[in-house]
Amino acid sequence: MTAPTRYAEALLTGMLGTFGLDVEYVRAEKNTLYHLDDSGAEVPVLDLVGGWGSLMLGHNHPEITAYAKELLDTGWPVHSQHSAHPVADRVGAVLNGILAREFPGAEPYSVIFANSGAEAVEAAVKHCEFDRALRVKSLFEEIEWHAGTALTAVRAGTAALPDDTSLLPGDVPAPATADEFQALLGAVAAHNMGRAATSPVFFALERAFHGKLVGSTQFTYNPLFRAAFATLGPAVRFVPPNDAAAFEKAVAEERVTVLDVEVADGRVTLVERAFPVVAGLIVEPIQGEGGIQELTGEFAARVRRICDEIQCPVVVDEIQTGMGRTGKFFASSHIGLLGDYYLLGKSLGGGIGKTSAMLVRQSRYRPEFELVHSSTFAKDGFSTAIALRTLELLEAEDGAAYDRAAERGERILAMLRELAREFPDVVADVRGKGLLIGFEFADQSQASSPVIREKALAGLLVFQLGSYLQLAHRIRTGPTASVPTMLRIEPSIHISDEEIAQLRTGLTEVCRILRHQDALPLVLP
Numbered sequence: 001m002t003a004p005t006r007y008a009e010a011l012l013t014g015m016l017g018t019f020g021l022d023v024e025y026v027r028a029e030k031n032t033l034y035h036l037d038d039s040g041a042e043v044p045v046l047d048l049v050g051g052w053g054s055l056m057l058g059h060n061h062p063e064i065t066a067y068a069k070e071l072l073d074t075g076w077p078v079h080s081q082h083s084a085h086p087v088a089d090r091v092g093a094v095l096n097g098i099l100a101r102e103f104p105g106a107e108p109y110s111v112i113f114a115n116s117g118a119e120a121v122e123a124a125v126k127h128c129e130f131d132r133a134l135r136v137k138s139l140f141e142e143i144e145w146h147a148g149t150a151l152t153a154v155r156a157g158t159a160a161l162p163d164d165t166s167l168l169p170g171d172v173p174a175p176a177t178a179d180e181f182q183a184l185l186g187a188v189a190a191h192n193m194g195r196a197a198t199s200p201v202f203f204a205l206e207r208a209f210h211g212k213l214v215g216s217t218q219f220t221y222n223p224l225f226r227a228a229f230a231t232l233g234p235a236v237r238f239v240p241p242n243d244a245a246a247f248e249k250a251v252a253e254e255r256v257t258v259l260d261v262e263v264a265d266g267r268v269t270l271v272e273r274a275f276p277v278v279a280g281l282i283v284e285p286i287q288g289e290g291g292i293q294e295l296t297g298e299f300a301a302r303v304r305r306i307c308d309e310i311q312c313p314v315v316v317d318e319i320q321t322g323m324g325r326t327g328k329f330f331a332s333s334h335i336g337l338l339g340d341y342y343l344l345g346k347s348l349g350g351g352i353g354k355t356s357a358m359l360v361r362q363s364r365y366r367p368e369f370e371l372v373h374s375s376t377f378a379k380d381g382f383s384t385a386i387a388l389r390t391l392e393l394l395e396a397e398d399g400a401a402y403d404r405a406a407e408r409g410e411r412i413l414a415m416l417r418e419l420a421r422e423f424p425d426v427v428a429d430v431r432g433k434g435l436l437i438g439f440e441f442a443d444q445s446q447a448s449s450p451v452i453r454e455k456a457l458a459g460l461l462v463f464q465l466g467s468y469l470q471l472a473h474r475i476r477t478g479p480t481a482s483v484p485t486m487l488r489i490e491p492s493i494h495i496s497d498e499e500i501a502q503l504r505t506g507l508t509e510v511c512r513i514l515r516h517q518d519a520l521p522l523v524l525p
């Protein structure tokens, strides 16, 4: 039988083909994907990509698939938009219970559902801007009120005219009469209108990954994913992770003020007030795609303080790190980073549904947002019910799943660290938390083997090594586009000691290949 013409991502599939990775998988369970060999027999492959982190509970978890069948068999409504959704509220209740446990004293959070991680990011970005616009509106209403009060007081003779107008640009003379003061208020309003036109700015961290839609790609640091689309989205300023001083400096550079009038000690005075130009800061507690980099508690604390001072919401993107992957439900709880927003995706769909969620602290939540943001598929009956069941499975037995993620992660990390000690010449670093792990090779761009050197120079060595692991050891690992020397390891909590041993065997061979610069197994695995 000839292979069908490729219409769906033919270029990408072709590229995978050059590494022998264009395999069609026909069945999946736990950490194993199966493809068929020429005789039609199943070939198991240990899957450490884990659906880019969407498989905390493994492929086709039996309780989740049984529940999915039950939903379909009983005719559970999948699409019942514009009706009550108590199941969605229960998802919110479970998430709020978890938040209260991991962040004692945290206030309740409202939930907006979406369909993918990037969409949750965009919902948060929109909500941040919606909130900022409403804060701008209140600020101007307040200033207008103050202006009216001051004018009344001046006309009534209960307040003296302002004698200092230096805050207004240009040499504006101090008013000598109530009418001149009224004209001055007009100049203040015009000045403020000019400032109000300042576009909002968002902050994100260098190496960040927040998705690839038109808006979210602006927050994704890697120029490969962003540069071509940079003209399309919101202004995002990147600052280095774990450098709070750099963030503080950048925030200060963005400071914009407007003018207000105050009546103090019987005199009208012009005063400056901060204009909310910074719409939000978005961070991953552990950068995933950016190379498994953890934020420090110190950075988190200082960032929280700086953001509180300027009322800038902190959006914590837990799409990759959340759902217990790092041993706690929210990875940000390891560093005590309390977000104004939390984003969840990936494993929230239990490995079969596609759903994501944006949580907003209720004192910052703008309920009107619900009237301007929606999607046909968001909060659908199927994915939401699956999300609830997934959360129940994770929370069962006092969160045994989180403990297991921590324990399995430690075991894998310990094994990888042993390898790093055995092969310090070829392993640059092992890092991660729980089941979010990176294994970084030393730079091979000066390698004596031409095959290894060329692949390293092209940024494709991990694909070549991944190809070898797949073909010779039946292990699937993931790359990170931002760190071309790193293998990403994100298995489910079901990873067994035998599977960890299988990984050790495969990686030991990879390390030997690099140490001995013996590329033959790479080309003929």
Ligand code: F0G
Binding pocket: 052, 053, 116, 117, 118, 119, 121, 209, 210, 211, 212, 284, 288, 289, 317, 318, 319, 320, 321, 345, 346
């Ligand atoms: N935020 C983070 C932290 C992510 O890791 C991802 C996706 C997204 C947002 C976007 O989610 O793909 O559902 O739209 N990360 C994958 C990765 C693709 O490579 O780790 P999405």
